Every structure is written in C-alpha cells, then in structure tokens.
Amino acid sequence: MSLTLNVNGKSHTVDVDPSTPLLYILRNDLGLRGPRFGCGLGQCGACTVIIRGVATRSCIIPGSAVKGEITTLEGLAKGGKLHPLQQAWIDEQVPQCGFCQNGQIMNAKALLDKNPNPTDAQIREGMQGALCRCMTYYRVQAAIKQAVKRIAADRMAAGSGVVA
Amino acid sequence: MTTVFTGIPKHVEDMLASLGGTPSRRNLLNSAGLLVVSFAGVGASPVARAADAAEPAGAGPYTDPDFHQLDSWIVIHEDSSATFYVGKTDCGQGTGTSFRQIMSDELDVAYDRTTCIMGSTDITVDQGGSGGSTAMERDSWPMRRAAAEARRVLVEMGSVRLDAPVSQLAVSAGVITVKGDPSRKVTYGELIGGRRFNVALSGANINAATGVAAVKPVQELKNVGLSPQRYDIPPKVDGSLEWAVDVRLPGMVHARNIKPPVAGARLAGFDESSVRGVPGFLKVVSKGNYLAVVCEREEQAIQAAARLKVNWEKPAKAPFPTSENLFNYIREATPTSSSRPIVVGNPEVAFAGAAKVIEADYDVPFQGHTAFSGAHATADPSNGQMTVYSNDMKSYGMRRGVAEFLGMPREKVRVVWMEGPQGFGRTAADDAGCEAAYLAKEIGRPVRIQWMRSEETAWDTKSPAFAVRMKGGLDGAGNLIALDYNARAADYNHVGYNEADTVLIAQLMGIRRAKPAEGSAATPSEMYAIPHRQMTTHVVSMPLVWETPLRTGNLRDPNGPQSTFASESFIDELAAAAKADPLEFRMQLLTAGTSEDGGFRRARSIAVLKAAAEAYGWERRPSPISRGTGELLTGRGMAYSFRGQTVVAEIAEVEVNRRTGHVWAKRLVCAHDCGLVINPQSLRHTVECAMLHSLSRALHEEVQFDSEKVTSVDWYSHPTLTHADAPEKIDVVLANGDPHPDRSDLAPYGAGEAACKPMLAAVANAIFDATGVRIRRIPLRAPRVLAALNAAKV
Numbered sequence: 001m002s003l004t005l006n007v008n009g010k011s012h013t014v015d016v017d018p019s020t021p022l023l024y025i026l027r028n029d030l031g032l033r034g035p036r037f038g039c040g041l042g043q044c045g046a047c048t049v050i051i052r053g054v055a056t057r058s059c060i061i062p063g064s065a066v067k068g069e070i071t072t073l074e075g076l077a078k079g080g081k082l083h084p085l086q087q088a089w090i091d092e093q094v095p096q097c098g099f100c101q102n103g104q105i106m107n108a109k110a111l112l113d114k115n116p117n118p119t120d121a122q123i124r125e126g127m128q129g130a131l132c133r134c135m136t137y138y139r140v141q142a143a144i145k146q147a148v149k150r151i152a153a154d155r156m157a158a159g160s161g162v163v164a
Numbered sequence: 165m166t167t168v169f170t171g172i173p174k175h176v177e178d179m180l181a182s183l184g185g186t187p188s189r190r191n192l193l194n195s196a197g198l199l200v201v202s203f204a205g206v207g208a209s210p211v212a213r214a215a216d217a218a219e220p221a222g223a224g225p226y227t228d229p230d231f232h233q234l235d236s237w238i239v240i241h242e243d244s245s246a247t248f249y250v251g252k253t254d255c256g257q258g259t260g261t262s263f264r265q266i267m268s269d270e271l272d273v274a275y276d277r278t279t280c281i282m283g284s285t286d287i288t289v290d291q292g293g294s295g296g297s298t299a300m301e302r303d304s305w306p307m308r309r310a311a312a313e314a315r316r317v318l319v320e321m322g323s324v325r326l327d328a329p330v331s332q333l334a335v336s337a338g339v340i341t342v343k344g345d346p347s348r349k350v351t352y353g354e355l356i357g358g359r360r361f362n363v364a365l366s367g368a369n370i371n372a373a374t375g376v377a378a379v380k381p382v383q384e385l386k387n388v389g390l391s392p393q394r395y396d397i398p399p400k401v402d403g404s405l406e407w408a409v410d411v412r413l414p415g416m417v418h419a420r421n422i423k424p425p426v427a428g429a430r431l432a433g434f435d436e437s438s439v440r441g442v443p444g445f446l447k448v449v450s451k452g453n454y455l456a457v458v459c460e461r462e463e464q465a466i467q468a469a470a471r472l473k474v475n476w477e478k479p480a481k482a483p484f485p486t487s488e489n490l491f492n493y494i495r496e497a498t499p500t501s502s503s504r505p506i507v508v509g510n511p512e513v514a515f516a517g518a519a520k521v522i523e524a525d526y527d528v529p530f531q532g533h534t535a536f537s538g539a540h541a542t543a544d545p546s547n548g549q550m551t552v553y554s555n556d557m558k559s560y561g562m563r564r565g566v567a568e569f570l571g572m573p574r575e576k577v578r579v580v581w582m583e584g585p586q587g588f589g590r591t592a593a594d595d596a597g598c599e600a601a602y603l604a605k606e607i608g609r610p611v612r613i614q615w616m617r618s619e620e621t622a623w624d625t626k627s628p629a630f631a632v633r634m635k636g637g638l639d640g641a642g643n644l645i646a647l648d649y650n651a652r653a654a655d656y657n658h659v660g661y662n663e664a665d666t667v668l669i670a671q672l673m674g675i676r677r678a679k680p681a682e683g684s685a686a687t688p689s690e691m692y693a694i695p696h697r698q699m700t701t702h703v704v705s706m707p708l709v710w711e712t713p714l715r716t717g718n719l720r721d722p723n724g725p726q727s728t729f730a731s732e733s734f735i736d737e738l739a740a741a742a743k744a745d746p747l748e749f750r751m752q753l754l755t756a757g758t759s760e761d762g763g764f765r766r767a768r769s770i771a772v773l774k775a776a777a778e779a780y781g782w783e784r785r786p787s788p789i790s791r792g793t794g795e796l797l798t799g800r801g802m803a804y805s806f807r808g809q810t811v812v813a814e815i816a817e818v819e820v821n822r823r824t825g826h827v828w829a830k831r832l833v834c835a836h837d838c839g840l841v842i843n844p845q846s847l848r849h850t851v852e853c854a855m856l857h858s859l860s861r862a863l864h865e866e867v868q869f870d871s872e873k874v875t876s877v878d879w880y881s882h883p884t885l886t887h888a889d890a891p892e893k894i895d896v897v898l899a900n901g902d903p904h905p906d907r908s909d910l911a912p913y914g915a916g917e918a919a920c921k922p923m924l925a926a927v928a929n930a931i932f933d934a935t936g937v938r939i940r941r942i943p944l945r946a947p948r949v950l951a952a953l954n955a956a957k958v
Contacts, residue, residue, distance in 0.1 A: 017443065017463070024463045033410045034403035038537050038585075039617040040466075043879040046536065073403035082402060089401040093393060093845060096853050097256030098400035099536050099585035105401060127887040131879060133536040134256050134586050135856030137890035139849065 003063050007032075008075030018064035022056075023047045025063045026072060034073025034102045038131075045103030045130035055110035073102045076109065084150035085109055085143070092143040096134030103130040104140045108147070117148055224549035225575035226286040231370045234317070234363040236289050237310035238271070242357030244338035245277040248311075251291030251370070252303055253283035253557045256586040257850045257916055258394040259299040262842040265387040266304050270311035270380060273338040273352065275387045280395075283581030285563045291370055293558035293581075295592055295718065297914025300842060301808060304912060306373040310365065313375025317363050321355045381908035382840060391845035396583070408555040408582035411542040413610040417446060418462040419603050420469035422455040423619055426872040428479035428708045431455055438473040448472065449606050452673035453711060456599070458607055466616070482871040483708030491527045491941075494631040494652050499702035501682060509696035514646035518637030522741055525633050526730035527941045528924070530626040530654070530867040532882050533590035533719055538615030539624070540584070543600035545608060550577045550601050555584020557591040558661055565662030566601045569670060577601075588857070589718035592660045593625045595668040602669060618877040623668070625717025626867055628655035628683055632730035634737075637696075642742030644753060646696040651727060655683030656705035657715045658722075671711045680709055683716055686723040688731035689806045689921070691766045692750070693757030713874045714867070721807055721917035725858055725924050729942060732803035732925035736787065737938060745784040746802055746929065747777050763809035763913075764903055768837045771901025773804055775835035776813040779897045787929070788936040791958070795823055798830075801929025803922035809911075810838040810918035811901070814855060818930040822958055825950025828889065829859055829927060834919055835897040840912040848896040851919045855894070858923030860885035866943050 004013045005022075007030060014029040021040075026032045026049070035058050038046030042057040049058045052068040076083035082090070085105050095101050104127070111118060111126035118126060123144050132140065229236040229249070239247045248267050254260050260280040268275045283293055291303045315335065322340035323330045326348050334343050340355075342348040351357075367373040382388070399405035424431070431453045439445050444460035445468055457472060459465040485493035515521055544551040550572060556562040559579040567577040584591065596613050604611040615623070630653050637646035657680040659666045665675050685701035706714050739749035750773060760766050776782075780800070789799055797820045804813040817831040836851050864883045867876045876882035902910065924942055931949065932938045937956045939949060 016461075020461075020463045024461070027410075028412070028462055031412070032403070033406065036407075036409060036537065037614065039878060041617055041878055043617075044536065073401075077402060086401045090393065090397055093397060093849060095256070095394075095397055095400050096258075096849070097536075097583065097586035098397070098405075099407070099583075101400055102403065124887050124890070131536070131884060131886060133534065133884065135853045135860060135885055136849075137856065137885065137887050138852055138894055141887070141890055 005063065005066060005070060006068070007070045008072060016063060019062045022049070022058040022061050022063045022066055022070075026058060032072050032074055036099065036102055038100065038103070043131070044100070045107055046100050048103045048106040048130070050106055050110055053110065053113060055107045073106060076105070083109070084154060085112070085147040088143040088147035088150060092139055092146060094136055094139040094143050096136055100130070100132045100134070104132065104136070108140070108144050112144070112148065112151065116151060223547055224578070225573070226549070226578040227575060229287060229289045231289040231306070231373050232365050232367070234310060234313055234361040234365055234375065237307065238314045240314070240352050240356050242353045244273065244351045244353035244357065245279070246271060246273050248278060248280045248307065249288045250280060250282055250303070250307055251289045251293070251560065252299055253294045253559060253581050254396065254583070255294055255557055257299070258396065258843070258846040259294075260396060261392060261394045262300060262846060263304065263307055265390070265392065265842055266385065267307050267311040269385040269387045270308050271315050272335040275392055277338065283559045284579065285560055286578040289370060290560045293556070293560055295557060295589065297807070297810070297917040300912035301914045302371060306367070306370060308379050309374040309377070312377040312379050313363065313365065314361065316375065316377035317361055318352055318355055322350050325350045325355065382910050383908055388840070388842050389844065391843050394846060405583065408542070408553055408584045409537060409540050409614070411553040411582070411612065413542065413544055416542065416610040416612055417458050417460055417607060418465040419456050419458045419600070419611050419613040420465040421599065421613070421615065421619060422457065422469050422472060422474060423623055424453060424476055426476065426478050427483040427712050427874070429453070429476040430479070432475040432477045434475065435473040439468040439471050442468040442471060447607065449603055454669050454672040456603060456613070458603060458611065478872070479708070481707060483712060484706055484714060484869050484871055486870050487529065487866070487868040490529060490629055491631045494629060494654055494704055497704040499652065500656050500705050501703050503701040505698050505700040506687065507698050508694070511646050511648060511696040511698045514696035515635070515637045518646060519640040520638045520741060521635065522737060523633065523635045524734055524737060524940055525631065526733060528630045528726040528729055529942065530629045530714060531719065531861055531865045532621055532626060532867050532876065533587050533624045533717065534621050534882055534884065535587035535590045535624065536585035538617060538620035539590070539594055539596035540612070540614040541594070541596040541600040542610060542612040543597070543604035544610040545604040546610070548576065550604065552577070552579045552597045552601055553582055554579055554594065554597045555582055555591055556594040556597055556662065557587070561661040562594060562597045565664050565667060566598055568664035569598045569667065570601055570605055588720040589722070590624055593667070593717040594662060597662060598664070598667045599669050621882050622874040622877050623713045625659060626714055627719035628653045628658070628716045628723060628726070630685060630723065630726035630730070632727065634730055634734040636734060636738045638738065638742055642744055644694055644738055647694045648697065649688060649699040649731060651685040651687070651700070651730065652702045652704055653683060653685035653723060653726070654706060655685065655703050655716045655723070656680055657709050657712065658683030659715050659717055676710060683722065686727040688727050689724065690731065690804065691757060691769045692753035694753065714869070720857065720920050724805065724807055724917070724921040725861060728803065728805045728921040729924035729928065732805065732922060733928050733940065736801065736925070736929040736932065740787050740932070743786045745786055747773060747782055748784055750804065764901070765806055765809065765811060767903050768811040768899070768901035769804060769806065772811050772813040772835040772837050772899050775897045775899040776802065776815050776833050779835065779895045780815045780833045782815070787933040789933055791936065795821060797822055797934040799930045799932070799934025801926045801931070801933055803925035803929060805918070805921040807918035807921060808914050810836070810913040810915065812836050812918050812922060814919070814922040814926045816923065816926040816930045818927060818934055820931055820934045820949065822935070822953055825946035825948070825953060827863060827927070827931060827944055827946070827949055829891050829930075831893045832859070832891050833895045833897070835899045836915075836919060837899040837901050838913040838915050838918070839902070840910045841898055842912060844898060847898065847915055850916045851896045852894050854916045854919035855923055856885055858920045859889070859927065862924040862927040862942060862944055863889065864943050864945060
C-alpha cells in the first residue's frame with residue numbers, strides 16, 4: 001500500500017504495509033539517520049521526531065497514523081545554519097557516543113518551542129523521557145540553557161531588524 | 165605481483181572528503197596511482213591499497229596492515245595534510261581527537277590538517293581495538309613514536325632537498341625551513357605527498373613499535389593540553405554520520421533472533437508454516453538452539469520473529485536461583501576456584517588483640533551493559549569474502565572470531581568499524597557480528613541483524629554479582645590494625661573478544677570449551693598502610709553455565725566498582741567506629757605508609773583526596789551528621805581508588821527523602837590524576853559521565869530474574885539514570901600529584917574506568933552521613949532505602 005509522508009518539507013510516497021512503524025520508513029525507505037532504534041517501546045526517545053510540534057516516538061507510531069509534517073534531526077538546520085540547539089550541543093561538547101542525542105535534541109526542540117524559557121525543573125521534567133546511556137544529562141541540561149540564550153538573542157536580533 | 169585492494173570504506177572516504185584541502189578519494193587514488201609499481205607486493209599500507217582501488221571494492225583478500233611499516237600508520241597528502249591510521253576504536257570518549265593531538269604534535273603538522281582513521285581491520289594496524297581505558301596509556305605510544313619517526317624522515321629528506329644540515333632546519337606546521345633563512349623552505353607535501361615512506365619500524369610487538377626518533381619532551385607538545393572540539397560531534401548532532409546501524413547494501417535483507425523463553429531450553433522444533441504468510445518472509449535459520457528469521461524488510465523480520473511457532477523444552481534443572489535469593493546462593497555455593505590468600509603481617513593475632521572488631525557483608529547484583537541499542541551488525545558475503553560492518557570495540561577480535569566461526573581464512577574476512585551506542589564493554593563480547601556473518605553465508609545475501617530491546621537487556625553480557633565479607637580491627641586509639649577482605653564473584657562463564665567458541669551463537673549451537681573462561685573477584689585498589697591484612701577471592705558458578713543470559717563480560721572495569729563498594733564503604737564504617745572524620749581516617753592510612761610504586765600512587769592518592777576535599781569544601785567531622793527534622797536529610801560521602809596508575813577520589817553529596825527513600829546526588833566532585841592530560845575538556849566530560857554511570861549503578865541498576873529467565877527486559881525493569889537524577893553541580897578537578905609534576909616524560913594513563921570505581925561507595929557513605937543508616941546492598945533504590953530508614957526508625 002502506498003503512503004505519502006511529508007518529511008522535512010518534502011513529500012515522499014512509499015510502498016509499505018500501513019502498520020509499519022514510522023521509524024523503519026524514515027530509516028529504511030527514506031534513508032534518514034537521525035531517528036534511531038533504541039527500544040521499539042517508546043521508552044528511550046532515540047527515535048524521536050517532531051510531528052506538528054509534538055515530540056513523537058517514531059518506533060511505535062504506524063506510518064499510516066501520521067497526520068501532518070514530520071521534522072527529523074536532519075530537518076533542524078535552516079539554510080545551511082545549524083539550529084541553535086545543535087550549535088549549543090557542539091559548543092558544550094555534549095555527546096559521548098552520541099547515539100541517543102537525536103532524542104535529546106528533538107525533545108529539547110519540542111520543549112523550547114512550547115516554553116522558550118524553561119526553569120531547571122521544567123527542563124528536567126520536559127526531558128525526562130530522553131534516556132542517555134552515556135549519562136550526558138548534566139551536559140545536555142547545560143546545552144539547553146545555552147540554547148535558550150542563543151534563541152532569545154536571535155529573536156532579539158530579528159526583532160531589532162524589524163524595528164530598524 | 166598485484167596488491168589486492170579492498171577499497172576505501174565509505175565512512176573513511178566521507179571523513180577524508182570532509183577535511184578541507186584533503187584530496188578527495190579520486191585525487192588520493194590518482195596521486196598514489198603514479199607509484200603503483202613501487203607499491204606492488206608491499207602489502208597493507210593504505211596508500212598501497214588506494215593504488216589498487218580500481219578493482220571492485222570488497223574483493224579481498226584482506227591482508228593485515230604491517231605495523232612494522234611507517235606507511236601503515238601515517239599518510240602525508242600532497243597538500244601536507246596527514247591521515248593517521250590507528251588500530252583503535254572510539255567508544256564515545258573522543259579518543260580520535262586525542263590521537264590527532266598527540267600525533268600532530270610529534271609530526272609537527274597543524275592539528276586541523278589531520279584526520280584519523282580507526283579500527284577497520286583491513287586498513288588499520290591491529291592495536292586490539294579498545295578496552296580497559298588503555299587508549300592513551302598504552303596505545304598512544306606507538307602512534308606517537310611513528311609520528312616522531314615520520315618527522316625525522318621528513319626532516320632528513322628536507323635536509324637533502326634544501327642542502328642544509330638537519331641541525332640547521334626548523335619545522336612548523338608541515339613546513340621545513342632553514343634557520344635564519346626562511347625563504348629556503350619545503351613542505352611535507354612537496355617532499356612525500358601521496359607517496360610512501362618505505363621506512364621500517366622495529367619492536368617485538370605493536371605496542372613496542374618504534375622508529376629511530378625519540379618522542380618529544382612533554383613541554384614541546386603544543387596541541388597536548390589544549391581542548392580542540394571533538395571532530396566526531398558535528399556529524400552526530402546534524403544527523404549526517406553513518407553509524408554501523410545505518411549500513412544499507414544492495415540486496416540486503418533483515419534478520420531477527422528468537423531466544424529461548426527459558427534459559428537453557430532446548431529447541432525441539434518450529435513450524436515454518438506459521439510465518440510463511442508474513443510478507444517478505446525468506447527463511448527460518450536454525451542450528452542447535454540458535455534460531456533466527458530472515459525477511460526482506462526490517463519490520464517484517466520483527467513480525468516473523470514474534471509470530472513463529474516454536475517448541476522449546478525446558479531444562480530439567482532450574483538455571484538460576486532467583487535474584488532475591490542470589491546472595492545466599494553465592495555465599496553458600498562451592499567456589500569453582502579460590503585465590504591463595506594474600507596475607508600481610510599476622511591478621512589472626514591482630515584481630516584477637518584488637519580493641520574493637522567489626523564485620524559487614526556487601527552485595528552488588530548482576531548489572532547489565534544495556535547498550536542503548538541492541539547488538540547489531542551487517543555482513544556482506546560478496547565475492548566469497550565476508551565483510552562485517554560493526555561497532556565492535558575490538559574489531560580485530562571479531563575478525564578472528566568470525567573467520568574461525570565460519571571456517572574461513574582470516575584473509576577473507578574483514579571488519580569495518582563504525583560508530584555505535586556505547587556499550588561499556590558489551591561490544592568486547594559482541595554477539596551480532598558472528599550472527600550476521602553466519603546468516604549472510606546461509607542466505608547468500610548481505611544480512612543486517614539487530615537485537616530487540618528485551619533481547620539485549622535480558623541476554624547481553626552482565627557485570628558479575630559480588631558478595632563481599634569485610635572484617636576490621638581497631639586498636640584502643642581507633643587505628644585500623646587489621647583488615648580482612650573476602651570476596652565471591654559470580655563470574656564463571658566470562659566471555660569477550662568474540663571467540664568462535666564462546667560467542668553466544670556458538671554456545672547456542674552446542675559448541676563447548678572444555679572449561680569456561682573464569683573471571684575473577686578483584687581485591688581493593690588502595691594504598692592504605694594496614695599492618696595486618698588478608699585478602700581472599702573466589703569465583704562461583706550459576707547452576708546454568710552455558711547458553712545463559714547471566715554469562716558475564718567486562719563492564720567498564722570489570723569488578724572494580726563492586727570491590728570498591730565493599731572496601732570503601734567499610735573504611736567509612738571503621739572511621740565511624742573510630743569516631744574519626746572519613747577524610748582524616750583515610751589520610752592517616754595513606755601517610756602511615758612509606759612504600760611507593762613507579763607511578764607514585766601513594767603520593768598521588770594523597771593528592772587527589774586533598775584536591776577533592778578542597779574542591780568540595782569538606783568539613784572535618786565524623787559521620788553521621790546530626791539529623792535534622794525536615795523531610796530531606798543531607799549528607800556527604802567520599803571514596804577513593806585507583807585503576808592501573810590512574811588515581812581518583814570522589815565525593816557525593818546526597819539528599820535523602822525520609823518519607824519516600826528517594827536519593828538525589830545533588831553534587832559530585834572528582835579529583836582525577838591520570839598523568840599527562842591530552843584534552844582537558846574531553847577528559848572532564850568523560851569523567852563526568854563515568855561518575856554518572858556509576859551513580860546509575862549505585863541508585864538504579866540490577867538485573868532481576870526468576871528461576872527460569874531474566875525478568876529485566878527494558879528500561880522500566882532495568883532502570884537507568886534519567887534527567888531527573890542529574891546533579892545540580894559536578895566538579896572535576898584534574899590533579900597532578902606527581903612528585904615532579906613538570907617532568908618531561910610525564911605519561912598519560914587511562915581516564916574513564918578509574919572514575920567509575922569509587923562512586924557506589926561514595927553514595928552509600930553519603931547516605932550514612934545523612935541518615936546514620938548504613939546500606940550494604942546495591943542498588944540504593946527508594947524502596948530499599950525507605951525500608952532501611954524505617955527499620956532504623958529514622
């Protein structure tokens with residue numbers, strides 16, 4: 001059965017069983033590497049994509065159940081410029097092995113899109129479902145705080161541009 | 165004769181292409197191709213291989229890169245950039261960046277003009293892959309010496325080219341100039357770019373590989389001590405890195421295993437008709453008790469594995485005690501082996517004369533590696549060869565194992581190492597490589613296999629469970645005069661290195677060694693001067709020895725965290741019994757000794773304890789602190805240990821919720837002395853994460869099982885640290901306690917694993933300080949802590 005998905009601004013039609021979890025379609029049919037298999041149970045967050053603003057576990061949602069635009073890690077950079085979260089991740093040198101970092105970054109993106117200035121407690125709460133076996137939590141939280149500042153500065157710059 | 169070439173692996177090509185100014189593969193091949201005649205028969209250097217790249221990639225055979233050839237380690241390109249080929253893999257600590265730092269320093273090229281290729285058996289020398297935090301301590305030495313030798317050779321070539329004696333030459337960033345006349349210059353690229361050195365190295369083995377040149381004094385290493393950002397991080401945050409899980413080959417199919425539902429069960433039969441209707445179904449593959457399904461697509465293989473009707477026969481005897489009964493079992497079992505006791509002084513007499521004797525039992529359960537994604541590999545059987553794409557940290561061991569397991573000559577097998585989820589030693593005993601290769605051979609197409617979460621958590625290798633009995637004697641003045649350490653480890657079938665007769669698929673197929681590889685129960689790693697002591701260790705076996713999900717493997721210092729939990733918790737108990745400050749008590753035991761070793765471990769032990777205490781602001785007083793009346797009780801604990809020559813002291817500050825038993829490690833401090841520091845930022849992050857990994861082991865992790873099977877099968881039933889557990893503050897102090905801290909031959913020692921050892925005890929000691937309650941059983945989950953608080957009426 002053919003299924004049409006809108007991923008990172010492009011439309012793709014794939015021929016798969018409609019019950020196929022989105023993760024396998026993204027990885028094996030579209031060749032994306034950002035979302036990864038960690039548990040297949042929606043527990044760890046490695047497979048996270050953002051669907052209409054919501055951090056979604058692509059390992060447990062059937063492709064046919066997806067309604068709306070899907071953003072993956074590959075879709076965060078705009079015009080060749082990394083998303084402020086990605087830049088903060090590099091500046092803070094967050095990853096150890098890096099395997100889970102798709103989940104960390106995509107969950108942080110959904111968190112900051114909803115709440116651009118979270119408290120420490122809100123960061124812990126909002127990131128709770130993103131596990132990291134290398135235990136980079138402390139660095140991830142520092143990078144989120146740095147990204148908050150970057151995003152605010154970018155907005156300020158964009159805002160002053162409008163005023164000017 | 166023709167040198168047969170394998171082709172540059174895609175990830176290597178990408179890496180080369182990503183370096184600004186480095187020749188593309190095409191250019192590399194062209195430049196090398198000019199010299200193809202002179203390469204013929206030389207064998208394994210990457211350049212020589214590149215010369216033959218016109219042949220189909222993957223053709224084989226895959227001869228071993230010769231570590232006695234300088235060309236196997238370093239290639240200088242025409243633009244004077246350099247590529248380093250090292251036989252190591254990076255488990256997530258950024259070691260490739262550090263190798264580039266130390267090799268570019270010895271070679272005298274700019275750091276950002278270098279790349280590092282790691283761990284693929286056909287193009288990098290066999291340094292064994294990774295393990296034991298030995299990347300810098302052991303393996304950076306031959307790299308360093310090779311780079312120094314390359315510099316020497318280049319300077320001599322420059323001397324001829326510039327017609328000036330070597331003593332009159334200066335080198336900077338790959339450019340050789342005549343001192344006092346900088347217009348006379350020649351670049352490395354002009355001298356040798358794209359061509360071979362053809363220089364032999366000496367040395368009885370790879371660790372001893374050396375040229376004629378001496379390495380530089382530490383003070384002349386310019387990149388060492390700086391913190392260039394890790395080159396592997398940008399492609400990890402933008403989604404562009406190709407990981408081992410991402411390998412896709414033409415004609416590739418997907419496999420999933422089906423594990424026995426009860427450990428030790430016999431595969432009596434299966435009904436293939438139950439899965440023939442699954443779309444894309446290709447085959448059920450089975451031998452002995454090994455069982456797998458192969459389908460065209462990944463989700464189809466998952467579905468078929470779940471749907472296949474299988475008839476398993478339970479074993480006659482229960483394979484395990486239950487996890488609730490584990491420590492009674494370990495204490496009562498007849499050991500499979502016992503060490504000869506290490507005896508100092510006369511412990512028996514000392515205990516008899518002690519003013520106070522205390523005893524305590526400490527228990528650490530099996531803990532899982534629980535890599536973030538299940539074991540995985542893709543095997544390509546094209547051209548009668550076998551290429552395995554794998555994140556195996558010991559790719560060279562996997563190559564041997566796969567070749568022996570399949571009965572293929574080693575030259576027909578190669579392992580291409582690619583990044584994967586950190587497994588803390590799990591991939592030293594990776595199971596997927598042999599499985600993928602076996603299935604690929606059976607199917608005749610490239611096969612990708614990946615273990616599911618429940619399979620990985622239940623069936624990965626386990627860190628051995630320990631039951632330790634401690635006994636200590638104090639004299640009337642509160643001095644520790646006698647100590648007895650007696651440890652039992654459930655570590656009988658300890659696997660690793662992808663041996664063809666111990667990898668799980670081999671065990672399931674009925675292959676048996678005469679005797680399993682026994683692990684061991686470690687003795688404590690400290691420099692305390694205790695006049696009378698005895699240390700004894702034993703290994704015990706679970707009832708089921710083979711084909712067991714409780715087979716053990718190296719989890720990040722295979723037994724240090726367990727033995728240190730016992731020994732450093734007990735030192736705190738003794739300090740409390742002597743009404744002494746825990747830091748003061750340890751300091752007295754360290755300063756009472758005079759013996760020292762070549763790495764100055766005693767001096768450095770004292771230094772890290774001081775540094776940690778200072779960074780934390782340690783208040784000298786006995787534990788426990790007088791309890792407050794609030795819901796949250798706060799306390800601090802310390803512990804110290806060493807691994808190899810690396811010495812660490814750690815302090816944990818905890819908040820214990822007396823109503824729920826929940827423990828939060830609010831603050832962590834580590835003073836860490838690993839000798840020469842290559843990349844301080846990388847080191848700090850590695851230490852941070854190593855501490856948190858052990859914090860996870862302290863607070864959460866335990867493999868549970870009933871008498872038939874492991875019941876810890878996912879992140880709920882084998883919980884791990886989460887964002888909520890992250891400390892508010894972590895301080896990592898990089899100490900240098902060497903008596904001659906500026907020595908020109910200061911050596912680098914291992915980093916990560918040493919930092920894993922003290923944390924379990926530091927947390928338990930902090931809980932005692934906060935509450936006055938001593939808990940001697942890991943993990944310190946809320947229900948256990950609450951029960952202990954309630955029992956003590958806290």
